[in-house]
Amino acid sequence: MEAIMDIIGGLLMVGGACFLLFGGLGLIRMPDIYNRIQAGSKTTTLGTLLTLAGAACLQPAWGWKLLLIGIFLIFTNPVSAQVLASTAHRRGAHQSPLTEVDRLAEDREGKA
Amino acid sequence: MDKLVNKHRSGRLRSGIILFFVLMLFWLMLSSQLRIDVFVIGTIVALVIVLLYGDGLSFLTELRLTPKAILTGFQYYGYFFKELFKSNFKLAGIVLSPSLPINPAIVKVRTRLQSRMGRLMLANSITLTPGTLSVEMDGEWLYVHWVCMETADIEQATARIVSGFESYLEVMYG
Amino acid sequence: MVEILIMLAAGITGAAFLLALGRFVLGPSRFDRVVAFDVLTVIAITFIVLAALLENRGIYLDAALVYALLSFLGVIAIARYLEGRF
Numbered sequence: 001m002e003a004i005m006d007i008i009g010g011l012l013m014v015g016g017a018c019f020l021l022f023g024g025l026g027l028i029r030m031p032d033i034y035n036r037i038q039a040g041s042k043t044t045t046l047g048t049l050l051t052l053a054g055a056a057c058l059q060p061a062w063g064w065k066l067l068l069i070g071i072f073l074i075f076t077n078p079v080s081a082q083v084l085a086s087t088a089h090r091r092g093a094h095q096s097p098l099t100e101v102d103r104l105a106e107d108r109e110g111k112a
Numbered sequence: 113m114d115k116l117v118n119k120h121r122s123g124r125l126r127s128g129i130i131l132f133f134v135l136m137l138f139w140l141m142l143s144s145q146l147r148i149d150v151f152v153i154g155t156i157v158a159l160v161i162v163l164l165y166g167d168g169l170s171f172l173t174e175l176r177l178t179p180k181a182i183l184t185g186f187q188y189y190g191y192f193f194k195e196l197f198k199s200n201f202k203l204a205g206i207v208l209s210p211s212l213p214i215n216p217a218i219v220k221v222r223t224r225l226q227s228r229m230g231r232l233m234l235a236n237s238i239t240l241t242p243g244t245l246s247v248e249m250d251g252e253w254l255y256v257h258w259v260c261m262e263t264a265d266i267e268q269a270t271a272r273i274v275s276g277f278e279s280y281l282e283v284m285y286g
Numbered sequence: 287m288v289e290i291l292i293m294l295a296a297g298i299t300g301a302a303f304l305l306a307l308g309r310f311v312l313g314p315s316r317f318d319r320v321v322a323f324d325v326l327t328v329i330a331i332t333f334i335v336l337a338a339l340l341e342n343r344g345i346y347l348d349a350a351l352v353y354a355l356l357s358f359l360g361v362i363a364i365a366r367y368l369e370g371r372f
Contacts, residue, residue, distance in 0.1 A: 010291025013336070017298035019200055020329055024305030026207040027325060033317045034257045035216055036309070038245045039203060040321050044328040045240060046200045047302075051295070051332045055339055058288065062338075064141040065347045069331070069354060076358040078239035079232075080324055080365075085247040085257065087365040088317040089218075096216060103220040104248055104255040142351070 009057030016050030019043045032096035033088045041081035048073055128162045130177075135161060181284050188280035192237060195276070199242040206259065217261035218247060221254050221270040224278060230285030237277045244273055289340070296336050303329050320364050327357035 026039025052066045089104060135158040143150045206213060225231050235246040235254065243259040256273055263269055306329060310322035331350050338346035 006288045007291075010288045010295070013295040014291055014298065016332070017295040017302070019204070020302040020332065021298050021305070022200075022204040022207050023325060024302035024309075024329075026203060027309045027322060028305050029207055029212060031212075031214075032216070033315065033321065034218075034245060034247070035214060035259060036318060036321050038243070038257070038259055039207065040306075040325040041245070042196070042199050042203055042240055044325055046196055048328055048332050051299075051335055054295075055335050058339055059342075059344070061144070062344050062347060064144045065344070065351070066335070068138065068141045069335075069347065069351050072351070072354050073328070073331075074240075075236065076354070077328065078236040080358055080361040081239050082235060082246050083362055083365045084317065084320060084324065085245055087369045089247055090369060091317075094315060099216045099218070101217040101219065101261070104218050107220070107255075 005057045005060075009054040012054030012057065013051050016047040016054065019047035019050065023047065032094060032099070034085060035096065037081050037085050037088075041077055045073060045077045131165075132158050132162045176284060184280050184283040188277070188284065191276065191280065192240070195237075195241040199240065202242045203259075213260070215260050216257065218255055218257050219261065219263075219269045219273075220266055221256055221274050222252055222266065223254060223270075223274055224252075225281055225285065227285045230281050233281055233285065234274070234277055237281075238273060241273075241277075292336055292339055296333070296340075299329060299332050299336070303333075316368060320361065320368070323364075324357070324361050327353065327360075331357075 020043060023039055023043030026043065027036050030036045030039050049070055052070045056063045056066045095102070136154055139154040139158065140146070140150075143154075223231065223234055225234055231249065235249060238244050238246045238254070238256060245257040246254055247257050248255040254274070256269070258269075258273075262272060303326065306322050306325045310319055310326065313319055331354055334346055334350040334353065338344065338350070
């Protein structure tokens with residue numbers, strides 16, 4: 001039984017690490033800041049959560065503390081992503097020419 | 113007037129009690145053991161924090177505690193994790209394909225939620241779901257960056273991005 | 287067996303770390319660097335958890351928790367600074 005849990009935990013951690021790798025790849029490949037934030041925030045959240053779940057499978061005694069770290073990450077990761085995105089937009093960060101519509105910029109101009 | 117003051121007081125008491133139990137829960141999770149000294153220290157510190165910041169942290173306690181709201185909370189987290197997995201696989205697909213098929217845009221959507229915590233949870237959920245990232249919030253309007261834009265229309269974008277989570281959060285926070 | 291899987295996970299995470307570090311060095315704007323920093327700190331949390339497993343020391347998890355807290359506050363502070371609110 002314990003051996004099975006160990007294998008599941010190890011595989012969860014490898015899977016989480018793969019998502020982190022996709023996030024890093026997205027960070028390099030994406031053309032502008034908003035797409036990079038998307039790649040960075042989603043993949044790191046799931047990747048780290050899977051790693052924490054894997055660690056909980058290997059060491060059930062650490063479960064509560066790992067859960068606490070997980071809860072914290074679920075709440076803070078998207079908040080920092082959103083704060084970065086809104087700051088970048090306010091300071092007029094470079095936008096990819098692929099961007100089709102920007103309602104926020106339109107509304108800002110309309111008010112100004 | 114008296115009634116209003118009373119209502120305010122009972123609201124403060126309620127949020128203070130909820131805050132106390134949230135803090136105690138976090139403390140017990142952090143220490144991971146149920147000894148009497150751990151419990152006493154936690155109680156003292158949590159009481160002090162509640163007395164000092166009782167009102168300032170009230171956004172933490174805006175959730176409803178009816179059985180229906182709690183049940184919806186579980187359903188919400190089920191839906192949330194499903195969407196989180198979907199968004200990661202979608203993003204991995206985009207990143208791994210050589211041509212990088214993206215079609216980004218910033219669209220505007222509207223939310224029906226009124227409470228601060230509800231809106232915060234909605235913005236967070238949108239950030240972690242397939243291809244969307246909330247950029248700015250202005251009252252009931254949300255500006256969302258969309259990696260693969262499907263529609264720029266406000267009503268349709270709201271239906272695609274917001275409705276899924278909103279129906280759960282409306283029951284949980286109002 | 288499990289050690290091999292943990293080492294494999296650590297290796298893949300290391301590759302992710304290098305990619306994020308590449309974005310941090312390349313920039314080009316300040317915002318790209320902050321995003322890369324954010325990702326780097328979260329990857330570092332994963333590393334700390336993996337190290338705790340390999341060394342079998344639960345106390346490392348406290349470090350991971352504090353690190354998560356500080357990295358969040360750090361990113362928020364930098365974002366506010368870039369916005370010119372200080």
